[in-house]
Amino acid sequence: MKTSTEKARETARKELKSAPLESVIDGIISEKLNLDPSVLEHEKYFEIPDKMVMFYKYSYGEQSRFFSELMNHAELYGSKCKKCGIVHFPPRAICSECYGETQWKKVSNVGTVLSSTTSWYATSEFFDKVPYAVGYVKPIDAETGMLQRIDLRGREKVDPGAKVIARFKEDRKGVVSDFWYEVVE
Ligand SMILES: [Zn+2]
Numbered sequence: 746m747k748t749s750t751e752k753a754r755e756t757a758r759k760e761l762k763s764a765p766l767e768s769v770i771d772g773i774i775s776e777k778l779n780l781d782p783s784v785l786e787h788e789k790y791f792e793i794p795d796k797m798v799m800f801y802k803y804s805y806g807e808q809s810r811f812f813s814e815l816m817n818h819a820e821l822y823g824s825k826c827k828k829c830g831i832v833h834f835p836p837r838a839i840c841s842e843c844y845g846e847t848q849w850k851k852v853s854n855v856g857t858v859l860s861s862t863t864s865w866y867a868t869s870e871f872f873d874k875v876p877y878a879v880g881y882v883k884p885i886d887a888e889t890g891m892l893q894r895i896d897l898r899g900r901e902k903v904d905p906g907a908k909v910i911a912r913f914k915e916d917r918k919g920v921v922s923d924f925w926y927e928v929v930e
Pocket residue numbers: 826827828829830831840841842843844845
């Protein structure tokens with residue numbers, strides 16, 4: 746008898762195509778154009794499917810150190826208010842409680858779950874992780890928490906107050922998915 750967790754994993758794996766994304770897109774385009782032109786003929790304005798690839802850079806601004814520490818050192822940084830002492834995670838340049846300036850502060854990899862929900866579907870990056878939780882996690886030495894993916898390690902949910910620990914990808918790119926949390930046994 747399969748558990749619902751095992752069934753969801755099986756479905757997710759079936760969805761995950763072994764072909765690279767590019768050839769899947771090409772397949773869809775070729776199918777629309779060549780195999781069933783009538784799909785297009787009923788359109789009021791004649792349209793043909795095409796694809797667009799865009800390269801761009803964006804700035805993390807005042808949040809930059811959070812991402813550089815994450816990528817280069819696999820460490821989590823919050824910010825501590827110089828006026829009232831609150832530690833914000835994720836970091837804030839200005840304190841949301843007293844509008845004081847903040848300074849960078851490394852926070853613990855150990856955290857507690859404030860709230861969470863279990864996800865039974867995913868984009869391609871997380872197909873093999875289903876089911877997983879998405880929840881607010883507060884490091885034990887911070888006052889606020891951030892929304893992040895939580896690896897349930899076989900469970901179907903995680904309750905508020907549960908202890909979690911941050912895990913980091915080997916190949917980090919300076920993006921928020923470079924780390925996730927994992928339920929501590
Ligand atoms: Zn403050």
